[in-house]
Amino acid sequence: MIQIDLTGQVAVVTGGSSGIGLATAELFLRAGASVAICGRNAERLNAAQTSLTAQFPQAPLLAARCDVLDADDVAAFAAQVAERFGRTDMLVNNAGQGRVSTFADTTDDAWREELELKYFSLIRPTRAFLPMLRDAEAPSIVCVNSLLALQPEPHMVATSSARAGTLSLVKSLASELAPQRIRVNSILIGIVESGQWRRRFAEQAAPGQNWEDWTAELARKKNIPLGRFGRPEEAAQALFYLATNLSSYTTGSHIDVSGGVARHV
Structure with a gap:
């Protein structure tokens, strides 16, 4: 296994209180990085902090309650990271869940909720952490997306549409931020x-x-x-690869973590 030392670097993981986000935080801590996680649910966040502290008692860890759809919450989280660590090198945008619905039964409000969740859970943290990322030596942004972005399902019409849009957004961000040395990539997960x-x-x-x-x-x-x-740690390993200099010449790309479900070439 390739080893990498992230001592002195700071990784931020949204939705880091459980599942893929928590598994990703563990990998960063194991590699020596300082880690900031956030989540909406205070109980799950406290449990995640307790678990990570037990595994890595001396590791620099920040756990903050934050709703990534709330601009004030996100700004406050970024300010906490700046105050505690003074920098951000890697941002992992990991938030959101799937909505089971067809076109016939998806209301206007449900469309708005789904589009807002998928877009702004990426837009707001990226906007808030960009100033620190610009100052980093090898900055990166990685987004957790779904295979639905390329392979839509009729029973998840709103989520499939939103996922396709955010895949396009990742590509646009990669092009716009490349001159600033900020790499932007994503993973496309199946069932995890x-x-x-x-x-x-x-x-x-x-x-x-x-x-x-x-x-x-x-x-x-x-x-x-x-x-x-899939297991959360399998998705986390792909995120870790894209976030670190193991993928230093990769931007505007994605890794399929779907167990072979993808039908496209």
Whole structure:
């Protein structure tokens, strides 16, 4: 495994209190970086901070409650990072969830909510941290996106549309920020284990059916070639690669983390 030392660098992870965001924060801390995470849910955020501190007792860690759709919250979070660490080298935009709906049953308000979540969860943190990123030696922005951006599903019409738009936004940002040496990339995930899927398992699993069997059956139904759900740490490893100088000549690109679900060449 390639080793990289991030001592002296600062990584910011939005939506860092669980799942992919938390797994990504762990990788940054393990590599020696200072890490700032944020999340909306104070209870989950406190649990994440406790877990990370237990694993990395001496690591510089900041955990702040922040709703990335609230401009004031995001500005306050950036100010906390500036005060605590004085810099930002890597920004991971990881927030949002899928909305199951068809065109026929998606209301105007639901469209607005979905578009605002997918766009502004990327726009507001990027805008807030750009001043510090411009001063970094090798700055990067990485966004968690979905394979729906390239392969839309009719039962997730609003999310698919929003994901395609944010993929375009990442490409535009990469072009605009390249002269400032800021790389911008994304990952496109398929189904990855999450609290949302754990809740569905609790509601839908047959009596006596365990998590592994339930997810394997669902993976078969959804035609996932690798036959299972992805794990948060697998998506985190792709984010880590794109955020660090391991991918120093990559910008405006994406990594597919979908278990082979992509049908396009």
